[in-house]
Amino acid sequence: MTIHFGDILKEWRGIRRLSQLDLSLEADTSSRHLSFLDSGRARPSRMMILKLADALQMPRAAVNKALLAAGYAPAYPEMPPDHSALEPVHDAINIMLSNHLPLPAVVLDRHWNVVNANASAVQLFTEAGLADATNMIEALIADDPETSVIANWVEVVTLSLARLRTEILHRGSDPTMQKTLARLAGHPRLVGADISDIDLYAPVVPIILELSDVRLSLFSTIAQFGTVQDVAVCDTCVEMMFPTDETTRTWFEARQEG
Numbered sequence: 001m002t003i004h005f006g007d008i009l010k011e012w013r014g015i016r017r018l019s020q021l022d023l024s025l026e027a028d029t030s031s032r033h034l035s036f037l038d039s040g041r042a043r044p045s046r047m048m049i050l051k052l053a054d055a056l057q058m059p060r061a062a063v064n065k066a067l068l069a070a071g072y073a074p075a076y077p078e079m080p081p082d083h084s085a086l087e088p089v090h091d092a093i094n095i096m097l098s099n100h101l102p103l104p105a106v107v108l109d110r111h112w113n114v115v116n117a118n119a120s121a122v123q124l125f126t127e128a129g130l131a132d133a134t135n136m137i138e139a140l141i142a143d144d145p146e147t148s149v150i151a152n153w154v155e156v157v158t159l160s161l162a163r164l165r166t167e168i169l170h171r172g173s174d175p176t177m178q179k180t181l182a183r184l185a186g187h188p189r190l191v192g193a194d195i196s197d198i199d200l201y202a203p204v205v206p207i208i209l210e211l212s213d214v215r216l217s218l219f220s221t222i223a224q225f226g227t228v229q230d231v232a233v234c235d236t237c238v239e240m241m242f243p244t245d246e247t248t249r250t251w252f253e254a255r256q257e258g
Helices: 005-016 020-027 031-039 048-056 060-069 082-099 120-127 135-140 155-173 175-185 246-257
Strands: 105-108 113-119 208-210 215-224 236-243
Touching: 005 020, 005 031, 005 048, 005 060, 020 048, 048 060, 048 215, 082 105, 082 113, 105 120, 113 120, 120 246, 135 155, 135 175, 155 175, 215 246, 236 246
Parallel strands: none
Antiparallel strands: 105 113, 105 236, 208 215, 215 236
């Protein structure tokens, strides 16, 4: 099926909830010309596509798709992970993972697949029974309430759903993410769950892990590469976990010393 630029333009206007008039004002062009582009009656210049993409805050992958649909070369590179040009990025990731020890940190792609992790994260996943987890959302979906170590599973899933929705809104149509969102939102443990006692607007909402010998409380920060132009790398994030209490901090420090 051939994808036309006008279809992509209408899709992204819908995602951003902008009328033709709204977008024409944002992109400093006439609504008449925009109407012609929407309908396919006019072919956009490369510069016009980039201008509209900027006004619509389209992610790099979507910009490339729009350019290709109009017959132009992509603007942003899509390099294989082992390309020499990406070595500084991989070096930076390894530095972040190493420097974050003894606390856990993981590297996720746009679909929440775990592509790298430091030794502390690997040890934590192993002790939590998640050693085989390769995707953070799939791990939540597959979590067995009979053996689960996530004490606040409903809370964690509710926040993960909010994050997924935000990412989908930013990145646009992504069948994989949409299916994952639907599966997680329709999880039997979530449907009808009582969240009246959950404060989702607290200053810090941690994940609580109850291991055999300790109760760990962790929150996370996410680092992304804002100035990296590569399509895949710009969606990669490094999630670094921090303790919310001294018990958790001491537990990780003791394991590094050991």
